[in-house]
Amino acid sequence: MADPSPFCWWTPAGIAIGRMDEIEDGTARVYEIELSERRFRGLIARRGERLFGFVDRCPHAAVPLTRSATDDPIDNGLIQCCWHGARFEMESGYCVSGPCQGRSLSPWPIAVKGDRIVTA
Ligand code: FES
Numbered sequence: 406m407a408d409p410s411p412f413c414w415w416t417p418a419g420i421a422i423g424r425m426d427e428i429e430d431g432t433a434r435v436y437e438i439e440l441s442e443r444r445f446r447g448l449i450a451r452r453g454e455r456l457f458g459f460v461d462r463c464p465h466a467a468v469p470l471t472r473s474a475t476d477d478p479i480d481n482g483l484i485q486c487c488w489h490g491a492r493f494e495m496e497s498g499y500c501v502s503g504p505c506q507g508r509s510l511s512p513w514p515i516a517v518k519g520d521r522i523v524t525a
Pocket of ligand 1: 466467468486487488489503504505
């Protein structure tokens, strides 16, 4: 049976996402990528010169972590889901508190080439 969801949960390698300077140190940004008939939504968190990519889907209720793609979900160094307050480590996506404590965000493989961020 075909999956009727308009979303997909992975991206092929080599898609241009954005630039490193679009994400301030200590913040995160949501990116939406159109893939033929489906849409992918990922979150990239930055700490110093390191970036961490995750699928923007909370393991508690399988919804995006933010109400809007322009919201920064970082609070006191942790990624926080806006719906019920689950809090995740920026580096690992591990949930340290909230209704899905002990679970993790799904990693989104990304790479930096020069100042460009691409899917990996
Ligand atoms: S949907 Fe994220 S904490 Fe409930």
